[in-house]
Amino acid sequence: MNVASARRIWLFGLAAALAACAPSEPPNVLLVSVDTLRADALGAYGGPVPTPTFDRLAREGVVFEQAYAPAPSTAPSHATLLTGQEPQRHGVLRNGEALAEAATSLAEVFRAQGWRTAGFVSSFVLDPRFGWSQGFEHFDANISERGSTMRKGRAYPGAFWAAERFDGFDRRATATTDAAVRWIAGAPEPFFAFVHYFDPHAPYVPPAVFGERVAGAALPMQGRHVPGVSPEQLEKLVRQYHGEVLYTDDALAALVDAATRKSKRPTLVVVTSDHGEGLGQHDCLEHAVHLYEEQVRIPLIVHGLGDLAAGRRVATPVALADVAPTVLELAGLPGLPAPDGRSLASAARGGAEPEPRPVFGVRRLVSEQVKWDRGVKLSVRRGTWKYIWASERPHELYDLAADPAESRNALGEQPDVAGELRALLAGHIAAVPKLHDAAPLSEETREALQALGYVE
Ligand SMILES: [Zn+2]
Secondary structure: OOHHHHHHHHHHHHHHHHHHHOOOOOOEEEEEEEOOOOHHHOHHHOOOOOOHHHHHHHHHOEEEOOEEOOOOOHHHHHHHHHHOOOHHHHOOOOOOOOOOOOOOOHHHHHHHOOOEEEEEOOEHHHOHHHOOOOOOOEEEOOOOOOOOOOOOOOOOOOOHHHHOOOOOOEOOHHHHHHHHHHHHHHOOOOEEEEEEEOOOOOOOOOOHHHHHHOOOOOOOOOOOOEOOEOHHHHHHHHHHHHHHHHHHHHHHHHHHHHHHOOOOOOEEEEEEEOOOOOOOHHHOOOOOOOOOHHHHEEOEEEEOOOOOOOOOEEOOOEEHHHHHHHHHHHOOOOOOOOOOOOOOHHHHOOOOOOOOOOEEEEEEOOOOOOOOOOOEEEEEEEOOEEEEEEOOOOOEEEEOOOOOOOOOOOOOOOHHHHHHHHHHHHHHHHHOOOOOOOOOOOHHHHHHHHHOOOOO
8 A cells, every 4th residue: 555545544534533523513593582572472382373483483493481581671681692691790781781891692602613693683772882792793783764663752761762862763574684684695604693673562563464464363351451541452552562473473484594594504593582571461561660471471492403302392491591501502612601591402402301490580670760660670480489579569479370460469378488589589689799780779779679688
């Protein structure tokens, strides 16, 4: 054997050995966040209207039946989605607060590992001026007044955007999809694309064709009420909300198609949301107010890799902070520094249910100037029990198994359970501080937090 052919055989052997031990081809990753999407607005979660694209992804993928946003608000939850950290750690507690440069986002990890990264957002709340573009080579927040559904005049007193200059507040799903699809078509692989849709957010103005599709749907209106809104008006608003969800479903179909059909490379698709919507429950139409289920329960669907347990439904409560660690493990990448969440990859691949863990919530209103519902609210769910602590309101305890609508405060009957959950909450905010850094607290709120053993 001459030297050249010996070398050829060695090279062939080396290549074969590398192929045998190399991980499978790194996947493309599409992370989709649909603003204001209640879990139970989707057919796959028992919703009143079939949502074909979400439902298909759920059928073919893995559904986390009880996933929770850490806050009923856009910026805190998106910072958690991108960092795997609780709001009290990343420090974004309200819209208009910036994600710190020191934070490590999913996009930064993907980019450092050789993925091409792009983000496409549909609301001014996720404008790059607030730190959202970290790690994205391409970040499209191209929102113009034309097509915007939310007007500048629609502001709470002291809302952060009142002082900002911007051309429009949001853009429609079709425009966001078009931008993302264009980038995906030209992107070298593997890529990580983050796409944020805004349409289920108020005002509910679905394109006519989607409004028509929900015209005859039977909606669960029992017990729903909003002060100053007639039952007929409320039902119409809820119907239009579902029309917006259907419109988003349609846009999602085109996006998922473009990502998954680009090449033979597998595409990990993760679909979730940043918070729910009141739709008349607990007297509230929108969100950012309560920590009740309708404002914090969100969908979480994982789809597209060959090793996922297609059709699985995971029952254990999980947190939005778990998404980033899960995405990285499924993509075969190292984890984030100091995440509060944990990877759910094993459950997604058909392993045991995740170890039960308490799930926490936090809420600060858009502005301390709002008089009608001030202060801080904190919540913890453990098993079927949920405890809600509020700086300016009576505390609450619910057994979600017996009382899923959170209509009967069981605090008086279960003082021991309430005491245990209150201690869990105090431990959590001691371990994950920073509740007060982001914006000044009112004196009453500060005193109330002091009573919980929190503020120094
Ligand atoms: Zn939002």
